[in-house]
Amino acid sequence: MEGVVIKELNVFTDERGWLTELFRNDETDFRPVMSYVSLTKPGISRGPHEHVDQSDFFCFLGNFRLCLWDNRKGSVSFGEKFVLDTGGKPVTAIVPPGVVHAYKNMGPAEGLVLNLPDRLFRGQGKKDPVDEVRYENDPDSPFRI
Template sequence: MIHDVETRDLQVNADERGHLVEIFREDWEEYDPEPAMSYYSLSYPGVTRAWHRHTRGQVDHFICPSGRIKVGIYDDREDSPTQGEVNKFVIGEHNQKAIRIPGDCWHGFKVVGNEQAILINFPTNLYDYDDPDEERLPPDTDEIPMDWDEQPY
């Protein structure tokens, strides 16, 4: 696992009415530092939202409550013991998991399967509309050794 990336299996409490899943608790170590905001994005089947990273200390916390996504994380930090490593996670309805992503690692996701997916993020910094903290690369960049279409997921 990439240095500072953490995951937490989320407990699904199901009964005849449906299910309930806790996605944030202040006593979970994965949420350190604490989130400053939350948002969700809805993406259509096959859509890839990658690559980006943050340079001002932001940490992201990804959860996919609906649909299925492949999350990719690439560590190119010069001072990291896992420099050059890639992590891949497939999360969603079938595998409820929270992923803590150091913002200075390149990261993104792709919707896999035939249904749209919802991603919830709890970033630790507020989004600055006038000066966004984002660097971007295209999904198929040669700078990151990951193929979004590689299977199995």
């Protein structure tokens, strides 16, 4: 899908556990301005959401299904749907504005998702409206996970 970047991370495992790099500014032009982490319980979804100006940089740590819908009228992939099952592998996904996104924890355990978006949530000093269209409570929405 145009502008979406999915990357399966290179995991270094040893007797203590594992380590993986999430972000390097020599590998992408993407420039995060904040980060947060959320925990999602088994069987639970977050989204679908769409941003007007913000791109998200998600990192999935758990067994997640990511669904994307291209809602950008000028895009070559307008109307396309994309589904990725991480299968428990750490995966990052850059999701541009206008691409509707949702994810669901498909596994039996709690899962973590980090996000390094390129806009501040509610702007400088949290004074602005949230840049987000939320579809999860819209019964007429075509976006269903």
